[in-house]
Amino acid sequence: MKYSYYPGCSLEKNARSYHVSTMAIAKSLGIEFVEVEDWNCCGATEYISIEKVPAYALVTRNLALAAEQNGSTNLVAPCSACYLNLKKADHYLGENVDLRQKIDLALEAGGLSYQPGSLNVQHLLEIIAVDIGYEEIEAQVKRPLFNLRVAPYYGCLVPRPAAMGSFDDPEHPTSLDNILKRLGATVIDFPLKAQCCGGHMTQISEETALELLRRLLKNAADYKADMIATLCPMCQLNLDAYQDAVNAHFGTDYKIPIVYFTQLMGLAFGLPADELGFGSEIVSARPALEKITLEEPKPARTRERGKKKTDLPLPTRPEEG
Amino acid sequence: MTDQKKSPAEQEKVGVYICHCGSNIAGTINVEEVAQWAEKNPNVVVARNYEFMCSSTGQELIENDIKEKGLTRIVVASCSPHMHEKTFREATERGGLNPFLFEMANIREHGSWATNDKEAATSKAKALVNGAVERVVHHAPLEKIPVDINPNTLIVGGGIAGITAALELAEGGHHVYLVEREGTIGGRMAQIDKTFPTLDCSACILTPKMVDVGQNDNITLLTYSEVESVEGYIGNFNITVRKKARCVTEELCTSCGICEEKCPQKVIDENYGAGISYRKAIYRSFPQAVPGYPVLDKENCTYFQTGKCKVCEQVCPTEAIDYEQEDKVITFDVGNIILATGYDLFDARQIPQYGYGRLANVFSSLEFERMVNASGPTAGHIVLRDGVTEPESIAIVHCVGSRDQNHNEYCSKVCCMYSLKFAHLVHEHLPDAEVYNFYIDMRTPGKGYEEFYHRLLNEGTHFIRGRVAEITDADRHPGEEGKLIVQAENTLLGIQQRTPVDMVILSAGIEARHDAEDVSKLFKMGCDHDGFFNERHPKLAPVSTMTDGVFIAGACQGPKDIPDTVAQGGAAASQVAKLISQGTVLMEPVRASIREEECSGCRICNTLCPYNAIEFDEEKFVSRVITALCQGCGTCVAACPSGVIDGAHFTYTQVMAELKGVLWDVQSDVLTKQEVA
Amino acid sequence: MSDHFEPVIVGFLCNWCSYRAADLAGTARIKYAPNLRPIRVMCSGRVDPQFVLQALRSGADGVLIAGCHPGECHYVNGNIKALRRFTLLRKTLEQWGIEQERVQLLWASASEGTVLAAAVNRMTEDLRALGPLRWGEKVLGDNGAAHLVVEEV
Incomplete structure (x- = not known):
């Protein structure tokens, strides 16, 4: 499976371990990440609340680049803030015509354009849990x-x-x-x-x-x-x-x-x-x-139904995943 | 309408009546324009518009015009024929015409309510009115077909609604088949401890009625049974019921209960016990069960699972245990059906942030109901999940799954009252415990209900107005350790509040039965978008359904408390009793008939009929419809290659005329020159 | 005709499910395209292929046949018979160059007001895209002039 990959600033520096581990497991799971070229900062969590138009322009530039370079129509971000900003921009540009016109102008100045909805913005967790799936993870x-x-x-x-x-x-x-x-x-x-x-x-x-x-x-x-x-x-x-x-x-x-x-x-x-x-x-x-053992631990006893003689049965929960 | 030729139809005198339905129609459709336009049709003698055609004045307009203007055909453009076709047919008849010389145009449900575009709605109304006018001139006078009503009744569901309906009918001398899925009748009411607001003991008022059902000779009680098929129509339903094998010979069983006592297999009682108590693999849900003989649950029975055990057989003094017993399929005929299939409780696990199923001391309302019941797992003691610790503080969370756009948008109607009842019962059982009721709005309509709320206000219950955001065991502040913390906004004080408690009760709402849709298909009636059975009219026909002879009662129609449920059970019984005393009912004369002289004897129609209502006359070499069996679907009419089967009231000519009528504005000249057959 | 084309759709709705679905759509105030002109039949099995052909000849741009879901027919299996006829009819129409979208079969139960409304909207969109039917040109190939002859013969 092939994805456009937007690392974001953190993964270059303090979250380097997130980036290297992501790349390492991608290999094991057969995922190909194609990094978006010339990407810029997403504006992090505050910018979008302070100056809406420049903030959206900043984020949308990344969307435009990803769409243009077309590594894949699935754009993945491992950083939660980057993910949310990219997803938000894609979503609200589709909803808010006025905003979109302004962003279009900004992008145009840089020779870019972006059609909202043309990328599927995903968090890394989503592609691993949903696209790859638990079975495949367990198999590895x-x-x-x-x-x-x-x-x-x-x-x-x-x-x-x-x-x-x-x-x-x-x-x-x-x-x-x-x-x-x-x-x-x-x-x-x-x-x-x-x-x-x-x-x-x-x-x-x-x-x-x-x-x-x-x-x-x-x-x-x-x-x-x-x-x-x-x-x-x-x-x-x-x-x-x-x-x-x-x-x-x-x-x-x-x-x-x-x-x-x-x-x-x-x-x-x-x-x-x-x-x-x-x-x-x-x-x-x-x-x-160092606590990791080769032996499987005994199942936790707290979830057993009616453990003590006086206990009332617990409602069951279907196991997920 | 530019038709130059004189057809016999053109000699008819049609009266057209456009209803305003207040502003329901007139607000969107220009009724005056439609009426003026309709009057231009050469067949139309008079076209009027009136505020409420279904009112007596409206109907009198029709009656008077028939008499004064010599009308021969009537068209009313108003609501759906499912609403008022009967009303206007009767008006037509009172005016002196055969009621079938009437046709309805549905310009409300299919017109004004379906669009905001006034111009389009008006033009659609013209088309529908014109279709009706063109059709009605081809109508023929018809007579309704009388059918006998079988005086027996099927009641599905042995809760308080079904029990009430069964006793009403049986005591009136009519035979009832009462079918119940579980091993005993009693339903939800049997699970409940006290009833609000009077705090009567539920079992004390219910069990005598259950005994009455068991002893009434007019009631055939079929428990641990399910209806498999329903055929026929009002007055003449043919019912097939599967009586599941309970592995107990009813004739021999004395209901002594020894088998249950000795059975070594303990099973969580998910059903009657709400999952908070245990039963045996051979069991009666409760000692007062009716009928009193137990049910062997094969899935959990050691003998059925491993081939070894047979303890129940060994201890039974009357040799009533029969492992070989098979399901019995029983068929019988009834004239009417009452569905009283009850409700499911909202599964609080769907709201994970409330912790039900994760946090041990979060209980569902039904679990608490069983716990506080003297016959429940703790003999009425209110304790935590460990079975011994009495809680010092309890939060009761209203509206779980109700009034919630993520789950059910409707109000479940009973939760406020039963939550108040819970608060009262806690005060009664644990006088020192603090009780917090988290509510959105306090809804207490009903006799003595508001007074009960006031009583609770004086009993020291803390009422906090706000929907609970989450219930967590993650303590944050001193004093929260080991507690469940209920986080909610107190909307009256405008503050976020964290309330640490020992126990939480989730007042889960009422939902349609998970299989209500399947049941509605079996009985050929409909469900509303919340999944409850659809009544014929929300105000005026609350226990009738769109299918004649099928009635509904109780919470299967929508959330209801016990008094309302009992009232509906009685209402459904009286509807049935009315039909039984009528003895016959008049059926729509929509039936097929074959013009034998033109029949080629190809026999295509013979095999098509789903009711085997077409027989073949070998001598005359023609097919013939058995009118008594024909249901009027018209499949044979559409299939006859010679076109010699007439479907009364839906003839080829009538449908073609309507078709031509609704397309009046788009027809080319070429085609309007063509005669409609 | 204005430059904006609004198709006319004739709907044959069965009395027990689809007609009631349309009733429910109205009662629930679901707004949908006013292009449908419903005709009530007792069962979708009553829909004679001639009704459909006549509708198309008489100026309709499309025909919607709607009945109960398979297995839910008020008359046991009339809808299955409708399905068979529909399949055959569609083949015939195809040979005449009439697009598939013009004649559609829908299952809508009495509780599916939304399904019916959505289907009408979808079909209206389909037909708007296709444009007017022009039966004469399509089937008779000469602007309908021959039609007159056919009718008179």
């Missing part, structure tokens, strides 16, 4: 992640808004859970999986950001997660780089490594850890990775 697993307790963290941008057509439940997504389960990991039912990490709030109001981060770390720790698997460079950066700040501020002692789900996939596919960008995280993933 050579070194299962047994005994590793992982909190699947989607962040707020990927599953929402449902109005633009989401591939997963916007309130309680499960695709990442299912991927990680297929890798053999023990996936916790992470209640805050779709909540916000604070985004750029670290730069604006550190207090607010630290509280949001504390909640996520606390909840993952309460569930005894060995690590948090994420799919967004912003989430990774905030949770990883500000973990110390959270600990200092709240007097806590969290040491939860934050890794990209693609890194865990690569590991389970039997690829060497150093080729997957492990080691570049601030809170080291090593102690957690």
Whole structure:
């Protein structure tokens, strides 16, 4: 399968491990990513709220390039903010004629044009969970992640808004859970999986950001997660780089490594850890990775129906994925 | 209309009446223009427009014109014939004409309501009116066909609606077949602890009625049975029922219950027990079940699954266990059918952020209903999922799956009241527990309902107006540890609120049965877009359906509480009783007939008829329609190569004339010169 | 005729499902193309291929035959007979150069007001794209002059 690939600025620098691990698993899964040439920054999370027209023009330029170069009509972005911006631009240009006229003018100045709807903008998670599918992922697993307790963290941008057509439940997504389960990991039912990490709030109001981060770390720790698997460079950066700040501020002692789900996939596919960008995280993933065993752990007992004699039966949930 | 030749049809005097239906039609269609235009048709003697043709004044217009102007044919352009064809046929008859010399043009449902384009709607109305005028001149007087009503009745569903209807009819001396899918009658009401607002014990008022059903000689009770096929029409339905093997010989079983007691196989009771209690593989849903003999659940029976066990057979004192028992297929005839198939509870797992199925102490309303019931799994004690811990705080979440565009848009009508009842029962069982009701709007219409709400306000229930966003076990603040936190906006205070509680009850809404669509197909009636059975008229015929002789009662028609359900059960029974006492009903004379002298005897029609209503006369070498069997579909009419089968009221001439009529504005001159047969 | 072409569609709707679907569409105030001119028949099995031909000859640009879903026919299987006739009729029309889109068969149950409305919209779009039928030219090949002769013979 062939996709146009929009890495975005993060994947060039702080989220380099996301990029290398994505490329590594793409090889295993037979996905061909064709990087959009001459792409520019998507404007990240704020620009679109500050100056609409230039922000949309900035994003749409990437769409126009991708459509013109035609690596594929499927455009994939691993970064959640890039994904949402690209998807939003494609969606609202189709809806808002006035905006579109302005953007058309801007693009024209650069000798470009874009017809909304001509690209299918997808997040990396979507193509792995939906296009590739869980069966194929499981088939590639050579070194299962047994005994590793992982909190699947989607962040707020990927599953929402449902109005633009989401591939997963916007309130309680499960695709990442299912991927990680297929890798053999023990996936916790992470209640805050779709909540916000604070985004750029670290730069604006550190207090607010630290509280949001504390909640996520606390909840993952309460569930005894060995690590948090994420799919967004912003989430990774905030949770990883500000973990110390959270600990200092709240007097806590969290040491939860934050890794990209693609890194865990690569590991389970039997690829060497150093080729997957492990080691570049601030809170080291090593102690957690050392917990991985070759033996499959016994199934969690908490979900058994009527465990104790007095217990009332629990309603069943159909297993997904 | 430029037709120069004198056809016999042209001598008819047609009266055309265009209805305004208030602004329903006149708001979109220029009714005056249509009437003036229609009057130009050479066959039309008078064309009027009137505000409400179905009113008595409107109908009198028709009657008077027939008498005064000597009209011979009537056309009314108004709503769907399914709405008022009968009304206007009767008016036509009162005016002194045969009622079938009338035709209706549907310019409301198919016209004014289907478009906002006034010009197009007016032009479409002209076409439809013209079609009706051209058609009606070819109408022939017809007489309705009387058919006898079989006095037996089939009732499907043994909940309180079906029970009420069955007893009403049976006590009136009519025979009833009551078919119930489960092993016992009783339905939802049997699962409930107390009924709002009076707090009567549900079982105490229901079980005597169940016993009455079991003992009434006029009721044939078929439990653990399902209707397989329905053939025929009002007055004469032929029903096939599959009575599933319960592996218990009913004649021998004394309902002693030993088999159930000794059965080693425990199964979660998903049905009657709402998934919160266990039953055995051979079981009665509850001790007062009617009939009292148990059902053996083959899928969970150790003997059927492994070939070993047979404990029930060994302990049965009357040798009533019969593993070889097979399903029985029973057929019988009835004149009328009442469907009272009830509802399904909304599955709260569809709203994952409420945690049902993930968080142990989130309960569905039906689970709680069973729990708080003295005959339930905890003997009425309100406890957490561990079966022992009493909750100190409980949140009751209203409108789960109801009033929600992502799920069901409608209000389920009963949830506010049963949520209030739950709050009351918690106060009664656990006086120290805090109760929080999260509601959108408090809806308490009904006798004594609002008073019940006021009673709860004084009992110390916390009422929080706001839809719950999520229920989570992720504690954030001190005091939330180990609790379920209910996050909601308190819209009266305008603040986000996190309420930590020990237990959450989700007041799930009412949904149409998952198989309602299949059932509606079986009985040849329709469902509305929410999946509930469609009534004939939302106000004036709430228990009738579009299919004559098929009635509906209770929550299968839409969300309902017990009093409304009982009222509908009674209403459906009285509709049936009316037909039984009439003895006969008049059927539409839409039937096929063969002009024998022209029949070539090709026999093509013989095999086409789905009712085997065409016989072949070997002597005369012609086919003949058996009128009593013919249902009037017209398939044979369309197929006859010689064109000698007439489909009364839908003849070739009539349809062709209508066709020509509706195309008046696009016909070329060439074609209008052609005579319509 | 104005430059904007609005096709005329004759609809043969069965009494039990499709006519009621159209009723429901109206009751639900679903707005759809006003191009359909419905004619009620008891069953789609009553639709004589001659009705369809006559409709096309008489100026209709298309004909929609609508009945209950297979297996749901009020008269057991009249709709299946309609389907058979429709298939054969379509072949015949094709040989005359009449486009497939002009005669369509639809299953719409009494609860499918939206299905019926959508089908009418779709068909109207189809026919707008195809333009007027011009039966005379198409079938008789001479602007319909011969038609007159045929009719009189």
